[in-house]
Amino acid sequence: MTAKHRSSFTLSLFSLVIILMVVLSGCDTTSSDNKSVSAGKSGGTLNYFLGEPASIDPAHALESEGMQVIKAVFDGLVDYDPKTLELKPAAATRWRSNKAGDEWTFWLREGAKFHNGDPVRADDFIFAWNRVAAKKTASEVAYHLAPIQGFGDVQEGEKSKMRGLSAPETYVLKVKLAYPFADFPKILGHPVFSPVPQDEVAKNARKFATKPVGNGPFALKEPWRRQETIMLERFEDYYGRPAFLDGVKFKIVDSEQTAFLQFQGGALDYVSIPGGQINVVAKQFKNTAIVGEPLLVLNFYGFNLREKVFAKNVKLRRAISYAVNRGVIANEIYEGAFVPAGGIVPSGISDYKKPKNAYTYSPAKARKLLKEAGHPGGKGVPKLTLIYGAGRGHDGPAQVMQENLRQLGVKLELKALERDAFFKALMSGKMSMFAGSWQGDYPSRDAFLYSLFHSESGDNMVGYANKKVDKLLVDARRAEKERDRRKLYNQAEELILQDAPIVPVTFVGTSVVHAAKVKGFVRTPLDDTPLDRVWLAD
């Protein structure tokens, strides 16, 4: 998402130029087929658009740009199926938990190597995870390791190693958790859990930051040339099927518009589509544009439940949720690239089931609920304020909601705040509503439901507390069987939707395009491309 939101001023000017672009560039219509992985042809270098990453070190795998590179260079214990996001083995061939679900054992693949030829052992995972948790690393994504016993001590700098990690054998990793967590393997596909060869970091930590040595299908060919390129080459000693491509050239371009022009000029094989041009580009490249596939990102408006007006007024909250015209926001403002959200869990999650209590646009229901709440025609509802981060693309959707609520008789003031001021307002709880965006870092319902709505979660920004929901979420974490977990999470989601602590608005969707010669291209719901599957046709 980081490179996707540009100022509306720039966007509108760029949109004006689109007419010229179509005229000048002609109307290439391309075709593509995403054949199965085994059908690929070896060879060639893929020119891939990338915004400047903040880091390509797994310890700082925060934003999508860096994660795209890290995922090509490193393999964690597990991986996700690119379409269904089901778990599949990677560096670990199998795993098992104890009955309680708080102790996990992973059996590693023997013979797997780092790009420097060293074997990938359990100790390399222990070293890498302790490195992420260490205070001096100051990792922005260390919180992913919070379930592991002893994480807090290492974060605070009191200890250097998490007591929950051990390697009883060279290729066996044991992880003790602070609490039962049946979905624990699902979080391990995040790049922050990648193994790191200790010697390479010890030798030269600064070099590792620009030329990390991983164990994935691609290796860094040369150190990262900041603001220019990141060059990868196929790792021939990879334990799995070798990548089809000889290499990947990540071309670092800050402006999506410039990148798109480079794509049109043939210098790039893949780009994201600039905002304001999605419909035109989707038509022009109808066989290779991937638009509107839901990602694991929920955009929502949160109610501050510590505020008197919302604290005990469920019907008012539900009325507001029914009043929002999600279709207009998704289809007109986001040009069909986003998907209207009635529930909380995105449809990209495996075995997705639409909740019964999902919200749709219904002014009649909204008016009825408002009346039942004791506010017929909005009477007695104080003026509400919605705060949001300025320059993050929230203006348009917020204006739609403002108009929707005005028709209901409820006044809504919009306040765009600079990021720090926005975060401070969120932390202090001094607002009535806020615009939020939540990205599931891993394909689990827990990433959305527990994080946002468990009363003790640090990410529960709305201040929601429901003992029944808390119990369902904890029970789900303990449930051994996937089916039981899903059922419990579904029940929790239904209850949360009934309580309406947030207004779900849209699920962020894909808006990317690739050249016709690029085959085997898949954009996953985690907003990345598994590059080892990609191949180039003649």
Place this chain on the structure above:
Amino acid sequence: MLGYFWRRLLWTMPVLLGVTVLLFLLLQVIPGDPALSRFGDRLPSEQSLRNVQEQLRLTESVYTQFTSYLGGLIRGDLGTSYVTGEPVREIIARTLPPSLRLAFLAIVIELLIAVPAGVLAAIKRDTWIDRFSFVIAAILVAMPVFLLGLLFQLFFAIRLHWLPVGGLGDGSFIYHLMPAAVMGLIAAAYLSRVTQSAMLEVLDSDYVLAARADGLPAGRIVFHYALRNAWPPILALVGLHFGLLIGSAIATEYVFDWPGLGHRLYIAVGQRDRPLIIGATLTLSFLFVLVNLGVDLIQGLINPKVRLSRRSEIDV
């Protein structure tokens, strides 16, 4: 002249110190926690935020931070980027040369277009040539650089496939051409007007009239006498442009995806990367002073009327 050069250079030191103090204080006041910006859109836990703040030494007092930075500066250490962890000196060493190359080429293009256009407009004053040159200059001055850049990209790269869309590529000349042309054209629009008015002033002077009365050839009058005396304001503006083009070509560098210092500075401001903002600004300020000093020296060499003195820097 050498003494004058060193004196001027010495005078830049208090200026640079002033810039450092001002920027340091300004960056403390403007909203935006550099540690918080490392977390993107995610609200960090208190412990994570504290760890980053401690790593960046933001928990120390402003006074300690400043004296420590100043100490480093005296030793030639510009600090380390808050975001990438790279020494600022290395970032500048990497991004300044592409910016300098672009600025230099832009100046060449500016001079090649603006001086002949300005001279021609002055000779042919009140004719269609003068009016045409005025209209073109007005359009170029009014046009936002990124719009002109986009139009160039669409026409020369996408339509004609003559030039690459952007980026540094292999660093060859062809990659420099389009961004430099855009920068040079816009700068030329200003310079052509200055050249014209400087030329008009000289062409109306007594000695030119006397030269005409003596029957000297028009070409000799224009190029040997008039243009030579019109150079001071032209060169002064070129010096100013060169300084501006090195660091302020943010829009051009952004549109053409040029990995220069202006582009990097623009990103650094968004990220509240204080060491990089200060380091880059100091470098640009120093270069600006240096380039203008160079222009003053050249003025002294090409025009005997321009005298470099102790009291005032330029007496004309």
